[in-house]
Amino acid sequence: MMLNTKANLRGVLLALATLMLAALSPGAAHAEDPLPSWNEGAAKAAIISFVERVTTEGSADFVPVPERIAVFDNDGCLWPENPLPFQLAFAFDEVKRLMASKPELKDDPMVQALLAGDIAKLLEGKHHDGLLHIIALTHAGMTTDEFDKRVEDWLATARHPRFDRPYDQLTYQPMQEVLRYLRANGFKTFIVSGGGADFLRVWTERVYGIPPEQVVGSTGRVTYELRETGPVLVKTLDHLFVDDKAGKPAGIHQFIGRRPIAVFGNSDGDKQMLEYGTINNPRPSLGVIVRHTDAEREYQYDVNPKSSGTLVEALKDAPQRGWTVVSMKDDWKVVFSAP
């Protein structure tokens, strides 16, 4: 009897406390704007209406929390990719740094091309052999811990040539808001980038709140060694997996194992992942393309087939696929997060 009364009292108090918390939550007090850096318009409305649809319990469009998977391209979608994708800027700075201890690098024709700014030469050939060679010099043959340290050191010292800020202080504020908004609504947010997973994981948790295990990127195999100092993993470029174009849905399958219901990209490299998330998905889905239309505050390079981040095919498909196209110039009140 005593126990029952106690249990009842506990139940009542628990229900009361839960009700109090619900009534006091920010959403209940007044509907705050979840995307304050977005101008009112079709793009903002499409994102908010999608989130409301899939989170309304009892609705036919309701999606259970475990299936709320959102994937984001990184370069050009969460931060810029000009004048070079930032990881290439890292690789180029690393080559210059390495030359101090390896002077023989100055005789390397691809290093010479890099120093001369001859990017076209690095990109020659079907497999961009020159670029791969630079990547091999800067991204392989060291342990993962040593590589992490190099990326951290670079982020701490390098600055973007135009904006004169550390690279990791150049993320798009409107997209940071989308990440937070989705997570507040039960989504798991993943990066699905052509960039190297190891490069990204050093800083994505700090910068985007995205933990390493939610980063899908390009990878080479690592080899395990138990050294005197403990276990290490040595980076190689063997079995290189390039997480771009048709590699993106493949990467999503291999690393996440479910179809995403929300896909954010900005270039033709994201076309297949947009298709994978949105065509004949049994769940409601959202596809979003961030279009670089803002020469003044960022860059204007959409539909330029020569730039990195080419957006031709995916933009052509957008209307028939129902993908939402965001214009940075028109849809975003601010571009960059405050430093």
Add this chain to the structure above:
Amino acid sequence: MMLNTKANLRGVLLALATLMLAALSPGAAHAEDPLPSWNEGAAKAAIISFVERVTTEGSADFVPVPERIAVFDNDGCLWPENPLPFQLAFAFDEVKRLMASKPELKDDPMVQALLAGDIAKLLEGKHHDGLLHIIALTHAGMTTDEFDKRVEDWLATARHPRFDRPYDQLTYQPMQEVLRYLRANGFKTFIVSGGGADFLRVWTERVYGIPPEQVVGSTGRVTYELRETGPVLVKTLDHLFVDDKAGKPAGIHQFIGRRPIAVFGNSDGDKQMLEYGTINNPRPSLGVIVRHTDAEREYQYDVNPKSSGTLVEALKDAPQRGWTVVSMKDDWKVVFSAP
């Protein structure tokens, strides 16, 4: 003024509600046994004391929630691997099923070896070519959706030859309790298995509460196609990644991107992952080996170098590494979860 008063009242009520919830949580009411299927002993004590150490705020051993990564081998650690690893039973049953529509398979020498029960022949050669051939027949050349359906159909119909239960109803109750206990304490639980990631992901969420994105396993590349019916991924065995032995720390790095602090295994295939989690880890860590010592309720095959799940080297290393060795016979009150 009005706003300030409102805000203050809200703050007070919020704090009150939070305190009420905390006081009413089950942990505060009385300390329940988190591992009821474990006998009191060194193994149970080691697991509980580790969890208490890393979750005590203010302690030098405290580990922040994002770093509470626990990894579990599957075969022989969460469910049995006898008389055959269950995925092999699936592959063998699939070959028999496929023969109905592909009678030419009866002329295949490796299919003949399989039907004759000549497993030794399948395992011949450095790369176990016969076995790989059977895997190719049953695990490649179909879409991931088709493969998922085959695994589901098999789980719905096949029964374990000794225990006469569906294979997915043969999980170890004491390990299910460890999974739940760790998750209740802020851990993310991952499977890190030599088995195929695609095979595992069909059922791990339902059976272990482990979502697909927390399953690391062996993989072949998938290729993306946009068909009339929508996007598909076709399974191949290209760039086969075998998530076993030294592949396990490599797989952990590639898929999770952080060192685990708790590692559960049962065979020499888990030795490198145990090392990776526990040797010179800057965080406190726990290594656990489940030893198959129970011929009556399950199987007794530890230190038998001929069985699957050989445990010789890892067991030898356990004392110097500080790994906890669990005896199924002595440490577990029950073996299998109730159906």
